[in-house]
Amino acid sequence: MSRYRGSRSYRHEGDAQNPLLTGLALVGIIAAVAVAGRWIWNYSRAQDIKTPLAVGAGFDVSQSMSKEQKQRAVAFLNKVIGEVMPARTPTKIWRYAETIETVHESRPIASKELNTVSRETIENYLGKWGTRPDKVMQEFQRFAAQYPERKFVLCLFTDGECHTPKETREQAARLAQDSRVAAVVVGPVINRYRRAVENSYYAPLHDAGKLFVFGETDGLDALARLKERLRALEN
Amino acid sequence: MEMERNEFDRVAAHLPTDEPETATPNAVEPQASLSPAAPPPSETNSTIAEATQRQVGEPPAVPSVDGVFAPSPLIEPYRDAAPFWHMPLEPGVFHETPLIVHSQLSDAERVVMLVESYLRKAGYEVQASELRMRYTHWVKIPATQYEQLRQELEPQRIECQREIHATDKAIEQAQTEFMQAMATARIPLPVPPPPKKRTKQPPAPEPISPLLVERALQADFAHEDEVCGEQGVAPVSSKGNVLVTVGQWLFEFFAPLAAGLLLGVNLGVITGLLSLEVLQRGEALWLVALAAVIGLFVEKLVGNTAYSLMSSAAMASEKREVVGATEPFPSMRSSVRTVFFMAIIALMTVAIATVDALGLHMLYQERQQEAQLEGGGGGEQVPLWVFFIAGLIISAPYIVYKAVKGWREPETRQREARITYLRWKHVDRRREEPAVQQAFAKAQEVANLHQRRETLIAELEHIERRLDSARTECVGSTQKFRDYWDGLIAWLRKEQAPYAHAPRYAPRRRGSNETLLQKLLGLFRR
Structure with missing residues (x-):
C-alpha cells in the first residue's frame, strides 16, 4: 500500500470572501434587477391604452332574458371593465325593457366594484314586457354629450329581440356616423336573432365596422376583437 | 638633424600603421605584440599556446619601405578579452585579462616613454604630457586597481566555491538522513498540492522543512470519505462538486422565486x-412582477425562519453525556423548546398553504365566471380541500427543505468538528514520539543547510559582480587609450610626412617659446 496520502481539503480554508468581488457581484445584481424592472415597467406602459374612453352598458331585463344570459352579460362587462378599459373609465349602466332606467354610474378601478350592482339590479331583476334598445342608444348619446373629449363603447346586453326595429336602425345609423363612438357590442344574442341583429337592426354599425356581436359561446372572441379595435384607435 | 631623423625611425618601429589590412588579426593582440618573448604569468596553458601560435604567424612589426608605420604594439583589449557582455561563452575555454599588467606593463610603458621622449625632443611638449597623463589615467591606474581587486577577491571567491561544494555534499547527506528519519517515524510523505495554473511541467518537489513534516503528520490520517460512514458526514464527492454547488445556488434562487410568485399573486388576489x-392585462405586468418579488422575499423569509428554528430545535435536542464535566457549558436538551420551534414551523407552513389555497380558489372562481362567456362554467365545482393540497405542494416543499437543512447542517458540522478534533489529537500524540521529533530535527537541519547555501551563493555572486565591474571599467579605459593612441600616431605621421622627402633646412622645434616669425617661416618652408 502506498504510504502517500492525498492532501485533505478543509471546508473552511480559503472561505474568506473577497470584498471587491462581493461588491462587484452586489452591484451587478442591483444593476440587473434595475434593468429588468425598467424593462417590465416600460413594457407595461406600452401595453396601456392611452385614448380616453367611456363605457355605456344597457342590460335587457325583459322576460325573454334568462338568468344565465344576464350572468353571461355581466361577466362580459366585467371583462371589459377589468381587462380592456383603463382604470377609472367613466361607466354608466342602464337596464331596459319597454322602459329604461339608469342603475349605476361611476369610474371603477376594477370590475369587482360593480359586483353588487350587477347581482342586485340585473341578475336578480325581472323587468316588464318589451325590448327597446333604441332607448338605450338615445341615453347613450346623452351620456356621450357629457364627455366630448372621449371615445365611447356601448355594450347592449340583449338576446337580440327588438320590438322597434325601425327606431333602432335609425339610432344605429346615428351612432355609426358619430366618430366618437368607437364600438357597439351586442350580445349574448341567441342564434335565432343573430342574423337580424347583424344585418337589420344594427346594419349601419355593421357597415361602419363598429358592431361586435357575440353569442352564447364566442364572448371571449368578441372581447379580443374589441380590444384590437381600441388598440387600433391608438394609432 | 641626422640624429633626430634616426631617433624618429627608431620610435616609428613601435608606431601603428594606418592600413588595417597590413596587420593580421593576431598581430594586434596586445599581449603577444607587447611581450613576445615572455607570456604573462596569468595566462593559462591554452592561452599561452594560442599566443605562441599567433607570434609565429604574425609578421614582424617593422616600418615599411615607404615609411608607413608598423601595427600598433599597444592595447587590443577586445580580441581575446573576456566576452561576457557580447558573445556566448565557449565551454572549456577560459579567458584571462587582456590588460597590460605585470611584465607587459613594463613593455607598454617603455614604448609610451619612448614616444613621449621623442615628442619632447621633437618639441611637442603638450602632446608628450598629455600622452603621459592619459596613459596613467586610462591604463595604468585601472589595471592596477583591477589587479589589486583580483588579489583581494580571488581567494575569497575560491573559498566561497569550496564552501558551496561542501554544503551541497552536506545537504545530500542530510536529506538522506531525513528520509531515513521519516521512514523510522512511519510518516508518509504528503502528495504536493496541485498547482494553481495548469502547466505541462511536473510540479517542483516540496522543499524539506519542518512544515513538510507537519503537513505529512496531518495527512497521515483517515480521509473524510473513509470515516464518513462512521462519523455520519457526507462523502467528499457530493460536497466539492462545482455542478452540485451551482445547482444548489440555482435551486436556492428559483425554488423560492417560483413558490413566491404564486404566493405573492395569491396574497394579491x-x-x-x-x-x-x-x-x-399586459399593462399589469409590473404588478405581477412586484407580487413575485414580494412573494420571493416572503418565501425566503419563511424558509430562513424555518431553517433557524430547526437549527435551534436540533441544538435543543442534543444531550451531553457527562453534564458535570462540561460545566459551565450550558445544557442544551430541552423538549419544550424543540416542540415549540417545530410547532411554529408547522404553523407557518399551514398559514402559507392556506393563503395559497384561498388565492387559488378565488382565481378558480373568476375563471369559472369567465368560462360562462364560452358557454361553460356549469360543470362540477372543485372542492376547497383540493386547493389546500395545491397550496401545500406550492410552498411546503421549500419550507420543509429549509427545515431539514437547518437540522442537518449543524449536525454535519458537529461531526466534521469531531473529525478535526480526532486529527488534532492524532497529530499531538505523534509529535510526542522520539522518532517524529528526530524527523523534525532532520528537516530543520536540511532547511538550515539550504539557507546557508543560499547565503554563500549570494556572497559569491556579489564577489563576481565586483570583479566583473572592475574588469569592465579596465577594458573600457584601455580602449579609450587605444583610440587616443591611434589618433596621436596619425597626427604624428602627418607632422613627420614633409621630413620624409624634403631636405631639412632647420630643426623643427615647436616649443612654447617659438616666435611668430619662426612659425611663419615654418609654414612658408612647407
Whole structure:
C-alpha cells in the first residue's frame, strides 16, 4: 500500500470572501434587477391604452332574458371593465325593457366594484314586457354629450329581440356616423336573432365596422376583437 | 638633424600603421605584440599556446619601405578579452585579462616613454604630457586597481566555491538522513498540492522543512470519505462538486422565486389588489412582477425562519453525556423548546398553504365566471380541500427543505468538528514520539543547510559582480587609450610626412617659446 496520502481539503480554508468581488457581484445584481424592472415597467406602459374612453352598458331585463344570459352579460362587462378599459373609465349602466332606467354610474378601478350592482339590479331583476334598445342608444348619446373629449363603447346586453326595429336602425345609423363612438357590442344574442341583429337592426354599425356581436359561446372572441379595435384607435 | 631623423625611425618601429589590412588579426593582440618573448604569468596553458601560435604567424612589426608605420604594439583589449557582455561563452575555454599588467606593463610603458621622449625632443611638449597623463589615467591606474581587486577577491571567491561544494555534499547527506528519519517515524510523505495554473511541467518537489513534516503528520490520517460512514458526514464527492454547488445556488434562487410568485399573486388576489383580469392585462405586468418579488422575499423569509428554528430545535435536542464535566457549558436538551420551534414551523407552513389555497380558489372562481362567456362554467365545482393540497405542494416543499437543512447542517458540522478534533489529537500524540521529533530535527537541519547555501551563493555572486565591474571599467579605459593612441600616431605621421622627402633646412622645434616669425617661416618652408 502506498504510504502517500492525498492532501485533505478543509471546508473552511480559503472561505474568506473577497470584498471587491462581493461588491462587484452586489452591484451587478442591483444593476440587473434595475434593468429588468425598467424593462417590465416600460413594457407595461406600452401595453396601456392611452385614448380616453367611456363605457355605456344597457342590460335587457325583459322576460325573454334568462338568468344565465344576464350572468353571461355581466361577466362580459366585467371583462371589459377589468381587462380592456383603463382604470377609472367613466361607466354608466342602464337596464331596459319597454322602459329604461339608469342603475349605476361611476369610474371603477376594477370590475369587482360593480359586483353588487350587477347581482342586485340585473341578475336578480325581472323587468316588464318589451325590448327597446333604441332607448338605450338615445341615453347613450346623452351620456356621450357629457364627455366630448372621449371615445365611447356601448355594450347592449340583449338576446337580440327588438320590438322597434325601425327606431333602432335609425339610432344605429346615428351612432355609426358619430366618430366618437368607437364600438357597439351586442350580445349574448341567441342564434335565432343573430342574423337580424347583424344585418337589420344594427346594419349601419355593421357597415361602419363598429358592431361586435357575440353569442352564447364566442364572448371571449368578441372581447379580443374589441380590444384590437381600441388598440387600433391608438394609432 | 641626422640624429633626430634616426631617433624618429627608431620610435616609428613601435608606431601603428594606418592600413588595417597590413596587420593580421593576431598581430594586434596586445599581449603577444607587447611581450613576445615572455607570456604573462596569468595566462593559462591554452592561452599561452594560442599566443605562441599567433607570434609565429604574425609578421614582424617593422616600418615599411615607404615609411608607413608598423601595427600598433599597444592595447587590443577586445580580441581575446573576456566576452561576457557580447558573445556566448565557449565551454572549456577560459579567458584571462587582456590588460597590460605585470611584465607587459613594463613593455607598454617603455614604448609610451619612448614616444613621449621623442615628442619632447621633437618639441611637442603638450602632446608628450598629455600622452603621459592619459596613459596613467586610462591604463595604468585601472589595471592596477583591477589587479589589486583580483588579489583581494580571488581567494575569497575560491573559498566561497569550496564552501558551496561542501554544503551541497552536506545537504545530500542530510536529506538522506531525513528520509531515513521519516521512514523510522512511519510518516508518509504528503502528495504536493496541485498547482494553481495548469502547466505541462511536473510540479517542483516540496522543499524539506519542518512544515513538510507537519503537513505529512496531518495527512497521515483517515480521509473524510473513509470515516464518513462512521462519523455520519457526507462523502467528499457530493460536497466539492462545482455542478452540485451551482445547482444548489440555482435551486436556492428559483425554488423560492417560483413558490413566491404564486404566493405573492395569491396574497394579491386575497387582498383584492390582483385578479384574473389584471393578470391577463399586459399593462399589469409590473404588478405581477412586484407580487413575485414580494412573494420571493416572503418565501425566503419563511424558509430562513424555518431553517433557524430547526437549527435551534436540533441544538435543543442534543444531550451531553457527562453534564458535570462540561460545566459551565450550558445544557442544551430541552423538549419544550424543540416542540415549540417545530410547532411554529408547522404553523407557518399551514398559514402559507392556506393563503395559497384561498388565492387559488378565488382565481378558480373568476375563471369559472369567465368560462360562462364560452358557454361553460356549469360543470362540477372543485372542492376547497383540493386547493389546500395545491397550496401545500406550492410552498411546503421549500419550507420543509429549509427545515431539514437547518437540522442537518449543524449536525454535519458537529461531526466534521469531531473529525478535526480526532486529527488534532492524532497529530499531538505523534509529535510526542522520539522518532517524529528526530524527523523534525532532520528537516530543520536540511532547511538550515539550504539557507546557508543560499547565503554563500549570494556572497559569491556579489564577489563576481565586483570583479566583473572592475574588469569592465579596465577594458573600457584601455580602449579609450587605444583610440587616443591611434589618433596621436596619425597626427604624428602627418607632422613627420614633409621630413620624409624634403631636405631639412632647420630643426623643427615647436616649443612654447617659438616666435611668430619662426612659425611663419615654418609654414612658408612647407
